[in-house]
Amino acid sequence: MLSVCAILALSAVRPAVPASVLTLRGGVSNAPKVQYHAMAAGGAAKTKEPVPANLLSGALSGAYVSFAAVLSITVASALGDVSPGVSKLVFGGLFPIALLHILAGGNQLFTGNTAACAMAYYEGLIDMDALIRNWVVTYAGNLAGSIAFLEAFKMTGLLTGSTAKMAAGITAGKIKATFMQQVVKGIFANWLVCLGVFMATGESDLVGKMVGAWFPVSAFVMIGFEHSIANLFLLPLGLAAGADATVMDTITKNIIPVTIGNIIAGAVVFGGSYSYLYGALGGHTKD
Numbered sequence: 001m002l003s004v005c006a007i008l009a010l011s012a013v014r015p016a017v018p019a020s021v022l023t024l025r026g027g028v029s030n031a032p033k034v035q036y037h038a039m040a041a042g043g044a045a046k047t048k049e050p051v052p053a054n055l056l057s058g059a060l061s062g063a064y065v066s067f068a069a070v071l072s073i074t075v076a077s078a079l080g081d082v083s084p085g086v087s088k089l090v091f092g093g094l095f096p097i098a099l100l101h102i103l104a105g106g107n108q109l110f111t112g113n114t115a116a117c118a119m120a121y122y123e124g125l126i127d128m129d130a131l132i133r134n135w136v137v138t139y140a141g142n143l144a145g146s147i148a149f150l151e152a153f154k155m156t157g158l159l160t161g162s163t164a165k166m167a168a169g170i171t172a173g174k175i176k177a178t179f180m181q182q183v184v185k186g187i188f189a190n191w192l193v194c195l196g197v198f199m200a201t202g203e204s205d206l207v208g209k210m211v212g213a214w215f216p217v218s219a220f221v222m223i224g225f226e227h228s229i230a231n232l233f234l235l236p237l238g239l240a241a242g243a244d245a246t247v248m249d250t251i252t253k254n255i256i257p258v259t260i261g262n263i264i265a266g267a268v269v270f271g272g273s274y275s276y277l278y279g280a281l282g283g284h285t286k287d
Contacts, residue, residue, distance in 0.1 A: 041125065119274065
């Protein structure tokens with residue numbers, strides 16, 4: 001009886017949790033407005049990196065996305081003739097490790113930056129020149145990291161058998177949609193990616209960040225939406241595996257429209273909406 005009373009007494013004097021956070025077991029989750037302004041501040045900080053550092057950070061992100069893509073293809077293709085749903089579940093369940101590695105390392109990813117830097121711009125933290133420069137440099141870094149990883153991976157001799165077959169099939173499938181279909185799939189994909197970044201930004205511990213990032217990214221992969229940076233690796237990988245397509249096919253039929261869709265999602269659909277809800281576009285102050 002005494003121990004029960006002691007527990008009740010301790011719980012009664014537990015410090016109050018600030019209104020700016022939502023309590024979670026094992027940590028805290030910032031309220032949406034706090035998360036928004038933290039993401040905007042993070043976007044502003046990203047634009048201040050020197051170009052060489054930005055390029056290297058972007059290249060690391062491209063490599064991390066490539067690692068996740070190779071893992072997903074290798075495991076999913078090894079399942080053999082199983083239900084397509086099982087293959088999608090495995091592929092989608094593994095791919096989010098890319099974003100986890102990027103967030104843990106604080107690296108620059110173009111798709112996430114379309115929202116974070118746009119938020120910083122809406123809040124008056126950066127100008128348009130800084131935003132465009134970051135997007136261009138980060139995209140170039142992501143591309144460089146993806147291609148460098150691809151060239152190194154080809155040297156391993158692992159792009160064979162079921163892995164090569166799936167890689168080639170993915171590339172062939174990614175150039176079949178119309179231009180507008182690709183734009184819309186790009187919008188949906190980066191909407192979910194930015195949501196994952198937003199949720200992870202608000203978490204105080206690694207587990208919370210993992211959960212926040214995992215499900216949105218897993219969802220876009222399993223549904224079949226299109227992510228430009230992932231495709232900077234997946235499409236050349238499929239070409240190397242023997243896909244019946246050309247480099248120009250992958251650029252005009254996928255990369256260009258998907259990139260456009262990713263930008264619309266990050267800068268307008270996600271960044272613009274949350275700025276209206278919690279920031280300058282809606283007339284709100286940070287405090």
